[in-house]
Amino acid sequence: MSGNTLGKLFCVSNFGESHGPAIGAVVDGCPPGLPLSEADIQAELDRRRPGTSRHVTQRKEPDTVEILSGVYNGITTGTPIGLLIRNTDARSKDYSNIEDTFRPGHADYAYWRKYAHRDPRGGGRSSARLTAPTVAAGAIAKKWLAQTFGVQIRGYMSQLGEIPIPFVNWEMVGQNPFFAPNAGIVPELEAYMDQLRRDGDSIGARIEVVAEKVPAGWGEPIYDRLDADIAHAMMGLNAVKGVSIGAGFDAVAQRGSEHGDEITPEGFVGNNAGGVLGGVSSGQPLTVSLAIKPTSSIRVMRRSVNRANEPVEVQTLGRHDPCVGIRATPIAEALLAVVLMDHALRHRAQCG
Template sequence: MAGNSIGQCFRLTTFGESHGKALGCIIDGIPPGLSITESDLQKELNRRRPGNSDFVTSRKELDQIKILSGVFNGVTTGTSIGLIIKNTNHRPQDYDNIKNIFRPGHADYTYEQKYGIRDYRGGGRSSARETVMRVSAGAIAKKYLREKLGVKIHGCITQIGNIKCEIKDLDIVEKNPFFCPDPNKINLLNKLLFDLKKESDSIGAKVTIIVNYPPTGIGEPVFDRLDADLAHALMSINAVKGVEIGDGFNVINLKGSKSRDELTRKGFTSNHSGGILGGISSGQQIILHIAIKATSSIGVPIRTINNNGEEIEIITKGRHDTCAGIRSVPIAEAMVAIVLMDHCMRYRAQCGDITTNLISLK
């Protein structure tokens, strides 16, 4: 299977299935000398871990990370980092009754069409369980970016269903089960998801990622633009159906006289571009949004077909998220960190000795 790797100078390759023995990855390109421990990675994994609230899958995986290589005496050596997480709570029997049935909204039908075979146990490789290794690699990238370059990445939920959340207090994001930055909306979200859970239904969400203090000048022109690579990485997350950068689709309603970001000696007066101009970072906040569709595995009956082409009705049983967008927050942060790390390494390789007389604008 192609397409298991991302990045050029900082490169991640993952392997494993939802109900297989383990999930793992190889990370190439991390500079030597970065202090890394398993607990550094575990902190990020615990944010994504299933079973942490009433509205995400109840699958109880500890997600205990093990570093196999690339770290010696607590620091990176510059060689390939190998990571692994064993699956401990897999229940493939939950899927025996649908192994010959295509679940609507999932990759069952397309995997069968492409490969002629599929792992029906929770979707196998197409399961969001695969993202556990992205979060692990993202934890390393986030630490390097934070400690070496001062970059800080924040993710939060800004909409679930028709409930929109303002970014009022990022400090409370880790203190509620929704990664919500709006204290006035937490009770409303709780009621919405509780009612949906009683109905055996699900709902979509919008996740916003903000990058503070990004380096200026990272990103490649034309095909490897920073915004293009960020969109590619975020669209690779399960259930993501849309990506916006800066004003996103709101630019449709703005005249050119309003959507430009004016420059002064004190800095930019606005940030409609989301911190990226011509595919290269401007040094302003990088602002991204992703739209995540509702979980398709729910207890509401739906029509489908089986391997013989016969029409049937199914109810998907098992342990599933009422809102998949909630656990997507740390995953989205990780993918942004991985892309930024890659572009920082690419910048260092090509333009590390470039100096200009320009003032630094934010």
Template sequence: MSGSTFGLLFRVTNFGESHGPAIGCVIDGCPPGLELSEADIQPDLDRRRPGTSRHVTQRNEPDAVEILSGVYEGRTTGTPICLLIRNTDQRSKDYGNILDTFRPGHADYTYWRRYGLRDPRGGGRSSARLTAPMVAAGAVAKKWLQQRHGTTFAGWMTQLGDVTIPFEDAAQIPVNPFFAPAGEAKVAELEAYMDALRKSGDSVGARLKVVARGVPVGLGEPLFDKLDADIAHAMMGINAVKGVEIGDGFGVVTQRGSEHGDEMLPAGFASNHAGGVLGGLSTGQDLEVSIAIKPTSSIRLPKASVNRAGEPTSVETFGRHDPCVGIRATPIAEAMLALVVMDHVLRWRAQCADVALPVPPLAGRIAPQA
């Protein structure tokens, strides 16, 4: 199947199906000499994996990663790195009722029309389970970028359905199941909201923000390979993502030019409305990306559809599903942003590593001057 490889110099080829024996990826282009083991990758997979709270699918997958190639005596060799994640908790019988019908909002119909057949078990190739290998690849990119450039990545949920989540405390993000930067009261509200939603058999969408800090200046390419264009491409490749914003995003519609343009001062930029990208190239400020994730298509409530003969029918999805797929999407968005940055760092290094300027780059965001 085409469309399974992401990146130009740091290339990740994703393989497998939701209910197959295993899923995984092959990373080609990772620089040699990086210390790498399963322990470097597993923490991000654990953040994404199912069954971690009552608010997500109860499919109990350990998502234990295995490094099959590309590492010798604990260091990357520069050859392809194969990462394997075995599926251990498939329940394919849950999908027997949709073999001849199509779930509204899902990829069942489009895959069938394109290929003439499809794997109905858990959505097959269209399943969000295939984000796990990308998270694994992103962990490799994160480690290299942090060691070579000090670049770090962080993400959090800003909205769950119609409940907005104010940014209160970054320390709370890793200690609650929503990746919410909020205190106990807001987390309790989110839990009550999800409990009611799960009982109703319905689903809801979410909004997430992901940030890259310590990004080198000048990453990106003119015109069609702009850094922000590749970020949007990567984020739209995540299952269920229906919208991407860079910086202020759609908020720029009501801004004036006098407000939006980020002023430059000797000490650095005065603001970051552009989200760390100007002319498709990184400014050295934080890359700021927001994504909108649609409600889960697999729900218990019956919905009208058709079968393969074009006859009317009703579909009720069984199996184990996330009432909000956005809850587990934060590490996925971080990984995809890391893969974009990694690829563009290698592209910059290949073409522009010898470029030298007489003045240092501007610093990141500072308080506007009076």
């Protein structure tokens, strides 16, 4: 009931705080027999890792993963897989000035009202640092889905602030720090981010995630719809303020004759549904779009209150991403993988 576990048959429980000794996840429900090593997981963590370019937080965390259980002789045993990532570069003194105040846009005030206690160091439990265990768990799901069904999950940034990023090809996504599918626009994105850092401000982004070769039939009607579970998982990613499947909000301006994807003997004519019909996968590519809000930790002075409800001005120091969306792509991929693996196992359990 505490909201730290995602999934029903493939369950991922996330633990830790931004400046605690370690963060991690317990992955329960992974079938036995999957070849799995720390290197499999590390490759995904390195894509999300901080300090990889001047455009993201300069916190220098190696994010080295340790498999504590659930794997023997390089093979999953079917028992819970314990994953640990140690925090090695926390600078808690950067947050000493906000222990009794609330940063605008952050979870500080809401956490204080809920728990009457909070860890102010780096945001504690609400920090994007806690997405690393999600990526680690998602690496397991990605490998199982690819090995079992040939499912491929990829993502990219389609917009940075007010700059749209036209899609050119997938090969370019891994060749720049923005996960942009367009090499020609990278210099403009870099100049934009450099100015943003000089201003001490932040910006949002839009991320697209695509899962291909998803078999038809995964999902449930009504409450456990595949698209509903995807939206639920994606809203668990820090800074996500909007999730759309397929045409999403563009469907508002479409007529039924345009939006409803016609079916021919050769397959669907379009994919406005985003690969989900009635909460169940259609066999088409599953397309998800995320709106990421601007980072709340900025150096611009902002009005707020302290715990005594007195007016104060807050400036957030420390090392922060001017755009958290830059590192969000591998996290969104991981969340989609976790949901799809959970539904794959649920489908197998019900329908054989």
